[in-house]
Amino acid sequence: MNLTVEALTVRYGDRTILRDLSLQPLHAGHVTSLVGPNGAGKSTLLRAVAGLLPATGQVRLGDGVLSGLSVAERARHVAYMPQTLPQDVALTVLETVIAALEASPSPAGAQRAEQRALAALERVGAQDLALKRLDRLSGGQRQIAGLAQAIVREPRVLLLDEPTSALDLRHQLEVFRLAQAYARDNAAIVVIVLHDLQAAARVSDHVVVLAQGRVRAEGAPQATITPLTLADVWQVRARVEPCQQGQIQVMVDDVL
Amino acid sequence: MRRNPIMEIPLPATDTLDVLNQHHRQRMRRRGLLAILAVACLAALALDAATGPSGMSPWRIVTGLFRPDLLTPGEAAIVWQIRLPYALTAVLVGAALALSGAEMQTVLNNPLASPFTLGVSAAAAFGASLAIVLGLGLPFLPQDAVVALNAFIFAFGSVLLLQAMARARRGGVQSIVLFGIALVFAFNALTALVQFIASQEALQQLVFWTMGSLSRSSWRSVAAMALVLAAAGPFSWAAARALTALRLGEDRAASAGVDVGRLRFLSLLRASLLSAAAVAFVGVVGFIGLVGPHIARLLVGEDHRLYLPASVLSGALLMSLASALSKSLVPGALLPVGVVTAVIGVPAFLILIFRSGARG
Secondary structure (H helix, E strand, O other): OEEEEEEEEEEEOOEEEEEEEOOOOEEOOOEEEEEOOOOOOHHHHHHHHOOOOOOEEEEEEOOEEOOOOOHHHHOOOEEEEOOOOOOOOOOEHHHHHHHHHHOOOOOOOHHHHHHHHHHHHHHOOOHHHOOOEHHHOOHHHHHHHHHHHHHOOOOOEEEEEOOOOOOOHHHHHHHHHHHHHHHHHOOOEEEEEOOOHHHHHHHOOEEEEEEOOEEEEEEOHHHHOOHHHHHHHHOEEEEEEEOOOOOEEEEEEEEO | OOEOOOOOOEOOOOOHHHHHHHHHHHHHHHHHHHHHHHHHHHHHHHHHHHOOOOOOOHHHHHHHHHOHHHOOHHHHHHHHHHHHHHHHHHHHHHHHHHHHHHHHHHHOOOOOOOOOOOOHHHHHHHHHHHHHHHOOOOOOOOHHHHHHHHHHHHHHHHHHHHHHHHHHOOOOHHHHHHHHHHHHHHHHHHHHHHHHHOOHHHHHHHHHHHHOOOOOOOHHHHHHHHHHHHHHHHHHHHOHHHHHHHOOOHHHHHHOOOOHHHHHHHHHHHHHHHHHHHHHHHOOOOOHHHHHHHHHHHHHOOOHHHHHHHHHHHHHHHHHHHHHHHHHOOOOOOOOHHHHHHHHHHHHHHHHHHHHHHHO
């Protein structure tokens, strides 16, 4: 099962954010990182794939065309976790996950919904937050609760927009491992928007570099996160070297 | 020791069954609160019906409700033509305003949204003023009904304007609320202008609208309000899950399968029907639609399957108590109920602003 994006164009008024954008097929079981400078169109691409923006072009999952589906139908296949965190919500974490599951009609009963929601919380390691009010949590905890809301429907395409922006080091790692485990165990396609290139190299099987609404590089981390791309796209002078353990290290020396 | 599936580290022992049990206990507690609210509503209704300047003892009135044959014809008229329709109108108007406010607050994602703060009430008052001062008339309809109808048309029109804003929505949901506040000022100014040119006699009637009063209640208003609630309520209930999901944010709700644009349009449509009907019968009654949902939120949280019924009951309870209070604050005088709700509502409103300011 592949996700393919072909000739995607997104306009806001008279501004074109994405122009005729196509991607290499994204494979099931793989984690893809979407990187690029601010304003490159990363979030727009993710939201367009999620069907939250009017776009021309085609998004296909396997043989099915996603771009033609209704909001409710698409929700069965795709989950999107936005960057923003909900504020002032008088719901417990468990209630928010149940709400995400029951937002559109699904065959599961109430009992089943509660258990699925708890299982999702357990999967992100947030079971002990289940009965806490969402608006009493820290930003990082809300982000983790958001992740549970996104995976509770067990989507085949999981789109995460900067899922680690509010997280400390350890929780960042946990989320990356969760993304990898989710892709592997659910044979799912996981796409993550990231700013941290080193993290992108570490977590993903595939990297898409976006700038000004166009794809500037795509492929394996070693092939895409290079001094050349960093200079070309981010305008920085940087070294990219493997460490003793073979992990890619990105060292930025100066602006260009 | 259980292990975190992601990191091989020990987790604090939280038993799944234990969490589920606590979750269920919390839901039971909240359903209990709903039941208490419902009983309180019935008690307030009885209190409201028993309060008034007729000289009949409250006990005699309550007896008369169950055994009308024991009353003199004069007493029967007081109980059945005045007290009961007043008290029922108060309950239904309170319920409608609070349900309307609850839906508005959710779909506009703003805790200060309500029919009053978004200008729906002000628009209705202006519509009524116009009908009164211009002496608008329609064949086969009493003047009262024409005034109510015109109030409704203007209230509905103001919501259509809000809707149009919601659709264009360049500046996001916040701009709708600001636009609503602009509507409040605009319609208040227009109403003042109408008052300025109104005759002495028309002015008296206008006061009824701008202060809000139950004194025109009748079985007709009871029937109409019940009808509107019965028409809108089931659709609100059906949308409850989607509305709860919307509290997680627009994108999250949409990604979970909620057609947010459609939900917002239909929800505002219901809210406008409910508030416009309420204002058409009792004039401008502020703060019930604002404070009712907040009380509900404090009591049962924001799962809308509990929150919407709790809002309905809180609004009904508040309005019923305000009505009883309006009859007993000044002995022998019937204060406009809108004045009473404002006196209670303004401090509550300020507390809400300070609370949200402290958190924001």
